[in-house]
Amino acid sequence: MTTIEEPKEAFPYTPPTTEIREKYAEIFALKEPLKVPFPKLLFDKAVALFFLLLASPILLLLLIANWVEGLLIKENKGPLFFYYYGMSHGRRFKKWKIRLIKESYIDKELQAMGDWHAYQNEWMPEARTYVGAFVKKFYLDEIPQFYLILKGDMSFVGPRPLAVHHYERDLAQGNVTRRLIRGGLLGYGHVRKGTSEFGKPLYEYEYVYRYLHYSPFQLLMTDLYVIWRGIVVVLKGGGH
Template structure:
């Protein structure tokens, strides 16, 4: 008998679409294939991601040094700087790279080999985190590798946050369709409301896809700029957990 895995609330707060959402955004639920990324958004993503990828390179070097010396001083904290699990964006599975937060002994090696998010489910245990992991998570620096994923074309700057495969499948099962229609984003129209009562409500993800469909590519970029600004404010509060 397989033991039931306790999933932390932080990992998946998204709720099913309400009847009101289904009626208001009926045209979205009728879509059968993913939506093509508009060229201006694609160009914007690549340009901004390249800028941030280069700008954050010194931070990655600092974190690599931090991680290296922490591993020497505290052997149980030794391990690679990066890790990945399989996520879904635009309906496709990809390797979602992040900066390692927890000690190797708290990682399930069998699940890690499969790219299963559950390998890292101990992330929310304070004793499981390395000193660097605590700092990185609080300041959202674990998301830096996603600039590379935007350059690679797996993600966008703005879009519904990509979910691990099992969370994505549950999202679909409960009736949500946004994550199979557009590229996942470093920042989401709903995700930037983290810390408020609106976080986790699907309304914002559907509104974003609606704008994706109805606005001109250039007006869509204005929405993206708004979301990026809101994201900067969230990061500036250093409230990651």
């Protein structure tokens, strides 16, 4: 059996340091997932519905562009959406995204199992469709996750949900944040993408700390800050 080499970009998260374990000891002591505060739940659904409606014309254009590209270039033909199994709040769910790569670069056996590895050729430039390359540049592949927030599988802000095998590795190396709260479309640390701070677990623990101790208004202010930072990242068009 061929050994699958995982792209480093797929999993930059590091183990918690001694300082993190000491500073956030109460978080490591938690045994059960935390309940979503009701104000955050309402905020999640309202903002997700707003952005889903805002993005609906973009989705329609992408559907048309994907169909046209498939007509003109047969090897690029295929569905616009796909999923693999991710983990959020300690449970498995179907993480829907927009397809970036040609069907010939997708491992069909792994795809049938909802395994992230089926799509790992995403990092190969030659594997991308024209629509996929544009979609990735502006992070438009995440649009279906507005629906997942409405459905209750994710939150707007929280630690980024990982594929099952990455989640298991995250737990094995000592991280617990993704077991405790819902995964987010945007993460307190994830919006630092492109900086040396990206991938450091400190921010995920700080967010859980705020989740536990901040008032609903203070937590809302944190979420709005993260959303603003996320919008800035998207507008820069730095996806790869």
